[in-house]
Amino acid sequence: MQSVLRHGVDALRSVRRRRLAFSSARRARTRCLLLIAAVGASGCIAPAYHNSRLELADPTAGYRFDALFPETEGDGDALFVCLTFSGGGLRAAALSYGVMQELAATLVRVGDDASAPRRLLDETDVISSVSGGSFTSAAFGTWGDAMFDGRYEQRVLRRDLESGLIGHMLAPRNFFLLPFILLDTVDVAADYYDRRVFDEVRYRDLLERGSRPYVVINATNLALGRGFEFTQADFDVLGSDLGALPLGYAVAASSAFPIVFSPMRLRYFPQAEGCDVRSELVNSPEARLADARRQAWAKSITRFRATPDGVRCELDEFDHRFCYVVDGGLCDNLGLTHVIQEYQHGYIRRRIQEGRIRRLLIIVVDAGHRPKEAIERQAASPGLLTIGYKTAVTGIENHNETLVRMTRLLVSGSAEVREAYARCLEEFQGACPDVAPPAEFLLPPTDAYVAHVHFQAIKDDLQRERCLNMPTRLSLPPWDVEELIRVGREVLVRDPEFQRFLKDAGV
Template identity: 35%
Template structure:
């Protein structure tokens, strides 16, 4: 598939490659009766008095016609339909279980949004995990190799996706990820693509938007033509959950095959660059990203948990609404899904982990941690939340009697709800872990034999910094795709430092005893 075209339609190319082949105005050498001003050799014959003006107009006909054709055929790349649902193929958690990674030490990472600030902080955490080891069953295990799932949104998705695709190559000093993204002025790349006259005609198309231009930039800088098929073929953990937001439902949309099964869409046909673009699709700055949907065409069978959940509005409303959204993807008239930034629905990427701790079956959540704990497959559960949230420390609106201006109001309504929602999500996760720890303790006291699991919740965020000036410095770093090199260096360092200083992390890497059912939450 052409990166910005659709099979069987117009062939398009990137802006920096010049006009698409076949779109130049051509003149037959023998003249053309339809254009009497053209001579036998295709030379223009100027009527008396016409002169250079008519000549200039003639020269513009070809390029203008080409741009008109280009605008007419520019469209988003189509995802391919799934012929039939096959749980034994595609990018699914179960299909990665053959990798050298044990589930008895189950590690979940969540990477928040926040542009390059978030990407660099997550990068620093990965660097620390690479250099950390834990003792289990008499053997030393590398913590990064033991990561089972990475859930990410927005800026954090760049780090997650590149690591999932390239593994340790992400750590090369001066390597592609550092050179082409982390230390690069990506904003200028995006602006150049937007300001190219070649792209203005493409943007005139109702099915081609600014998000397609952004995807082209990310593809060129980082991902080339890699798709989820490359992740599936690798068969290695971690399982990547790149999250966006479904604009129609307001719910989280995750790029995994199980999410696309009800839509009868083949995830293997979707480029990684497109998923990352959707995840980081900040509203207004970019247009919504559109995915095709082919409901009812692949023999999809609705799993039993959906009907069960629809009966529990009052007992489990979150599960009820998840089931409703699941059903809507199967409605035959819904041929498209429009996606926004993942931060709109969950700016720390933690909701999938919360669902995995609550879902009792693998049919509901394919990597259900609750199911694995109940089957005594997990001895240690580690959840590391990397939260790059910032604070608008310069606002200080309460120090002045003047009414805040539109810019301040927009900033508040676009950031405050996300921060509050993220806080609630963290508390829900901690509550779920406390409930499990309480149940284990009661079982141990009663001698009922519940499997005892060590539970670790580790938070990496600027709030953990004890020095006021340092904390304000990091919280004041803007959400952009362009940061000074020294700020990127500092973010990498503080990510590793905050993880290393976490009491729960220290307990994890220093613990040599067997599982005792303890909860460590800091």
Template identity: 30%
Template sequence: MNAGSTRTRVAPAPCRAWLRALSGALALALLSACSSVRPWINAPMRPEQLQAAHVNEQRDPSLVMAVTLSGGGARAAAFGYGVLRALDAVHFDWNGKPLTLLDATDLISGVSGGSIVAAYYAAFGREGLPRFESEFLRRDFQQGLISLLLRPGSLHELSSPWFGRSNLLQRQLDELYRGMSFADLEARSRHPQLIVTATDLTRGHGFEFTWDQFALICSDLGAVPLSFAVAASSAVPIALSPLTVKNHAGQCPAPVAGALAHAAGIGAQGPADYRQRLYRAQINEYLDASARPYIHLVDGGLADNLGVQRLLDRALMSGGLRQTFREVAIPPGSVRKVVLVVVNAERDPTRNLDLSDEVPGIFDVADALLFGTGARATNETQEFLHDVARAWHREVQGQGPAAASDVFARDAQIHVVTVNLRDAPVQQRRQLLQVQTAFSIADQEVSELIAAGGQVLRASPDFQALLRSLGARVEAEDAAAAPADGPRVD
């Protein structure tokens, strides 16, 4: 390129759409009088609602299974949906009952795009899951959100200092989840526990929508709409606004928060336990509502794109798997199998900036920070997961502390299965790793990502070992398939 020439930097298509919508919305909002609209915000917990944890006693404690779905917009939602569908195709008998691996899932955790499908499965179960394809993946959700943003009523609401763009995202997600709250999940029989992870904006660590987290701020998770949690987890900075929760700590008559904070410090003795001490410090930050009366939440992928860090930290905090299971009243000798499936739909940066000496533009920098620097944090979390998994194996084999007092059966096994989009078949890997992070992607990309989710899961040696240990049979792919591709719904 000649010294006098210039290069026009073009924002990615989804960014351009957002910028056009936002600039128009802001211009119109400035011409109107500021409104005083206040969106939903969490209320303090009533004394009879105090509880540090909820346990679904209808689930079989001999098989404990969790699935975590990473962030990545509709790309992650489609890939995660493909994994869930593949889990539902695995049939086996357990304690005389026919099950699928999706049936057996006790806990499902999601971040950002992964939280959209995780919450949908928690809300509507195995029977309702196939509708996710038509109601979200093959609907132009992003264009619907932009249209909502440009409505005159929305522009008036956006002129309020308490109402932001993510409140409109919540409104659209509320239609997807039929207005359901976390309390509605509790009313479902055999429901999996749902964890949605956002990022605490001013602290930079994860904020989980769990009963324990809301006990710390003396608020009732049951009253929280699923749409609020998922919108907070998906609130990409700049494009979307933070969502806010009120800290009511100190208003609870029972010392639930104090008990949780104390438990976080148990066993934290030496340098190797720094994660426990860090976790305890994070808990303590929420106990003084006068110092932090409001907590602002943004996209969960900024803190933990896999959604497993705080799960692992809690297990370490409690003193290992044994103590974790004891705390939820699992009887001695009950646990025969623990399964953790970790799904990662992270993609590559759009451009390799290291191939040029030109100053990267603002969108290039944002893209690199999200998908380059962020990938390093994800890799570190995966390595931490592998270390913890090895410790769990030693613990189950009786080589860890307190092996004599066991919730584990003598033949207990642990299976940790990682499902990475980067492990997709080579002929499609490059293309799938370039699928944009947006609320809507092309129908063909949806189909390929769903297929890749099942393919990568089934190709995993750890997953194959799990199948052998269960004596499971895998249903033919066409029998488990979702409805055929249809036209995109606007």
């Protein structure tokens, strides 16, 4: 009996030892898995940013218009062309591509009438783009004329970018980090656009080429709800070097529509040696008009601190470590704000004052749509997602129409004011011979044109409805792409302002 009991106790002890061994092995495996996950997650969960610090600040260098294209003599700026490309996914990308094809086919004479005709596309000085339109502007900045050899259509317009992004997310090197990548989907898009679309071109490459146009990709500063431009002037406020950033990352940020994509994270750095841009913006009275957006931004991220040398303006590093940027369409879905600002206070205004620009052509490519809705057909109240989406999109579309009208009033009003001032000056010159008028009113008037390429201008009712109902997506059927390219060319040619420009240019 004792022998049986002893064997039973030994058996129980053996089972217990096996269980303890199994439990220890299981805990060890669990710890290993957790360690692997922690190591893998540390690279994704730790705040990742894609910009680098600017070591030496130089307000005359970097990717900015005046650094790219210094003052030149002759008729280089006699015709100044600005293009703005709206958001709207591949719908916007295809429409803007059609406009660029038409500009490449249009010949104009610049300066002396005896000069050889040049393509209107070659006279393009600035492209300001948002979201889907940024694919086209970045492609032209990357490849130039080579985008017309089928490269752009193959890599963007006729490509299923949605499936490409999903496939990139599920790639072997990303698969095990998938749960964490979902937290920063914009990084997946940025990496995909950089590697698969834009050949890993960086802003420093555009700077080294030094050829027009100046490409301004627009996003939205999420904290302020105001515009953010991928230019060195905006990166000066970050204390960062734009030259090291890939173009594909700017496109991803510009098209990072909330909920679908996470915001792109950019790091604030201490100011570089040579120039304290933030302090200059905060303390500059001139910036209230000439650079109001960047001044408000600089004020929001800085604080004043007493030092032995006096009061110093410095970055509030505790509350402002990162700048988050999202889809540029949230504050300006046409990309017109940059052109308006530069016309009023920037490089366009200076060239007009110097008498360098004799004709200013602004072409607004607007891919805004008005899809048919079932809201008024159903008895049930719209859901929260529908209400939120419609609230955002409707506001953007309504803002587009107002912005185009304002731009037309602005450029036409400037000429009218100049002419009225000249008449008054002529009338009272005898009574006040010593009065010197402002320099800008002594210049020859600048002829300005604002063309608007949009779907409402399509004459055919069926085609207009078809285009207005095309979705905002990153993939479209090939027949829709063909139609949008054709519409872009046809609507531009028929636009009254564009026709007036061609007539005045002697085309």
